Amino acid sequence: MSIELTKPICIFDLETTGTNTVKDRIVEIAIIRVEPDGNEIVKTWRVNPEMHIPEQVSKIHGIYDEDVKDAPTFKDISQEVLEMIKDADLVGFNSNRFDIPLLAEEMLRVGLDFDLKTNRHIDVQNIFHKMEPRNLTAAYKFYCDGDLSNAHSAEADTKATYEVFKAQVERYDDMPKDMETLSKFSSYFKVADFQGRIVYNDQKEEVINFGKYKGKKLVDVLQKDPGYYTWMMGADFPLYTKNIVKNVYDRIKLQVEQEKLEALKKKFNA
DSSP states (O other): OOOBOSSOEEEEEEEESOSOTTTOOEEEEEEEEEOTTSOEEEEEEEOBOSSOOOHHHHHHHOOOHHHHTTSOBHHHHHHHHHHHHTTSEEEESSIIIIIHHHHHHHHHHTTOOOOGGGSOEEEHHHHHHHHSOOOHHHHHHHHHOOOOTTTTOHHHHHHHHHHHHHHHHHHOTTSOOBHHHHHHHTOSSOBSSSSSSEEEOTTOOEEEOSGGGTTSBHHHHHHHOHHHHHHHHHSSOOHHHHHHHHHHHHHHHHHHHHHHHHHHHHHHHO
16 A cells, blocks of 8 residues: 555444434444554454444344443443554544544543544545445446455445545545545545534634524634523534533633632732
């Protein structure tokens, strides 16, 4: 693979109980960790989601309640997963919109400090859609001239994603070859929370990207409408989105306290 690796990359895929990143859970996760020297480590875990897997979902990925009833929970494997990915760039297929947000929810749910800003993220699907709009099976056929058997198995999809990613890098001369630029290239806009609820403007300030305050800076809205914070924290938003809102809210409180302290200093020094 003719790509510049200055740190490890982890290509990964999730099979889940559904597509709701807030409510659904992981039932299988596969990761291929590639070191800068080319060494590869492959790990796959079946996971007990501690909830029923709907039959219509099981028919897609082939994992039923019975298959994972004795498997470890995500909490049991979370530290091992985190150790494998925390210092690596993350590569997936539709990962920016689904796999990474759901993985972040699982990490935060079990109390692990998982900050997505420490990793760069390359979404192979976004690259594919920009270059050759189709899906993973078609991408595998187009780039690798093969038929994707055992699709919707986490390991099969992970391996296919890795093969497609390597083929994309080889195929397009004008495609970036370093992970920093690839991360930007495979994203459609600068999201703060991967759900696109909060995005960044050109000044890297958090901006609301939905509802009545769409396009407004989050800090301005929280200052003018304190009830918005209460609503966001109580509504059905991902934990990662809520953490971003809370961080901005805490920054506002700290600024207010600092201003009060400065006012007191001026008063006593007058």
